[in-house]
Amino acid sequence: MAHIHRRGDKWSYVVNIAKDPVTKKRKQITKSGFRTKKEAQLAAYKIESEIADGSNLTPSKITFEQFANEWLTYYKKRVKISSVRARTAPLNLLVSTWGTMPIAEITKSMYQSRIDELNEVYSFSYIDSIHTTGNMIFKHAIRQDLLQFTPTSGFVKPKSNLSVDDIEDLKILDKFLELNELELFLDVAKKDGLYLDYLMFVTLAYTGMRIGELLVLKWSDINFDRNTISITKTLYNPSNKRFEYELLTPKTKKSIRTILIDPSLMSLLKKHQSEQLEMQMNHRTLFKDQNFIFAEETGYPRYFRKVGDRLKRFMKKTNVAKHITPHGFRHTHTSLLIEAGADIKGIQERLGHGDINTTMNIYAHMTKNVEEKTSHKFSELTKGLL
Structure with missing residues (x-):
């Protein structure tokens, strides 16, 4: 509310506006020299209206x-x-x-x-x-x-x-492993992998989970009767230090999901559960049981850098000339779903994905692959008819 007052034979107004963000003191707009009280009231009303709609802001000193x-x-x-x-x-x-x-x-x-x-x-x-x-x-x-x-x-x-090299790196083919490449990779991981390596990459490829979601999976997230995994959290560990981590909610609301799992993977997880219990007994003084599936000998979840290092080591042994990251197994899972005939909506829900641009790119590529295979099969079948 404006304050109208008389100064000698003239009238003035004082309009209070928002506090200054720096001084925290309330600012005022003052003007005098009006011949009548009515003129001062009308002028004050105009200023108040301009402040209300944002057309008379006083420039702030805040940096x-x-x-x-x-x-x-x-x-x-x-x-x-x-x-x-x-x-x-x-x-x-x-x-x-x-x-x-x-x-x-x-x-x-x-x-x-x-x-x-x-x-x-x-x-x-x-x-x-x-x-x-x-x-x-x-x-x-x-x-x-x-x-x-x-x-x-x-x-x-x-x-x-983007340089030519950058563009090459962004090729959709470099974002995932084809089925034969995945088979080669998993074979290397199984033969040369250390504790957790093979199971971790199989789980990534068979579920499409983000690496942060996988690393903090707990046994309570597994339903062996229904062959499902519930994804409700993700790992935050920017320092890559074993004991310095936090459990956060997933990337988006859609990321919270329950997915069906292949029975063969569930068998591997059951086997791992037994092996983990044995390891826990052997390292009872060191192992802090926090119910993590992919727990190190200490009971703490594996950190991101170690997964990346193991991945690079196995990729070199496959001689597959692709720069695949742990996230690439999410794209690999997408490509396998598409080749198996899954629709975009089903894939999006399984991945807990809001942005499906990459999914669509892989879909376009895989659809082309499937069409070529179908055409080849038709040609083989009808060979000699014409």
């Missing part, structure tokens, strides 16, 4: 760095620690650019130019992460009435600066 840190505190209370970690590095990059500048002075042109500059240094996917972070910060500034519009509005993403 980009101050507000970015304020946003990060707000963000931490609403997301998983892994999401905070993903945003911190991009945030620091933006702070290094505009740290001491008032956030209200950052323009669309400045934002576009800076992201274009960063595009010359960083990967296309990382540029996307930087922009996502910047967009979140500026939109929060609008919600806090610090800005009328975000400088990210109208932003045009730079083109990807």
